[in-house]
Amino acid sequence: MTVSATARYKPENEEAFETDQWGYAETDYMEAFTLTGLTEGEAALVEAFVPVAVEEADGFAGFRDNATKTNSPIDRLKRITLPDPDDVADDLERYLRARERADELDEKIEKTDELIDEIVYDLYGLTEEEIEIVESSVRGD
Known part of the structure; x- marks a missing residue:
């Protein structure tokens, strides 16, 4: 299973990009990483849970809302804590x-x-x- 993500960034030349009201642009979806060896249930759990964790942000399931120089978008995704599939x-x-x-x-x-x-x-x-x-x-x- 491949996990894809977008990233928001502040372009040097805002006029060359479509930006939001704060001057940030967003990339297209890109492959962040691949999870292998998942059961069908585990894959379904990741597919259902990760978007919710990202949307809720601010610490939900260990997901941090903002990236920093030492905390990349991929690092943030990898830190999401999934519930135990058995639970x-x-x-x-x-x-x-x-x-x-x-x-x-x-x-x-x-x-x-x-x-x-x-x-x-x-x-x-x-x-x-x-x-x-x-x-x-x-x-x-």
């Missing part, structure tokens, strides 16, 4: 079932949306070219 096994199993069901529902919603689009295109008698224009405008192209 959260029941909750993790419920979470995995709920996530699987949510994925199934998302897939059904996507298929339903596509079917609705096809029906609308047929009702209005749109050509392939007109359909592409509509879909392009919806995507923001």
Whole structure:
């Protein structure tokens, strides 16, 4: 399992980058490190828990909010303390079932949306070219 992260930084030339209100820019996601030898449950725990620890920050699960010259973003991620998989096994199993069901529902919603689009295109008698224009405008192209 690969853990990816972004990093906020203050660029020397703020005008050359998209920055927030405090003048910080953020990198794209980059591979931080890889965890090997995880069971499916351990991998699911990392996938579910690490984003929460990072979002909560300020010491939650050992995650420190700010990097320093001696405490890199990778160091901060590696210090996150995960709960013992045996202690959260029941909750993790419920979470995995709920996530699987949510994925199934998302897939059904996507298929339903596509079917609705096809029906609308047929009702209005749109050509392939007109359909592409509509879909392009919806995507923001």
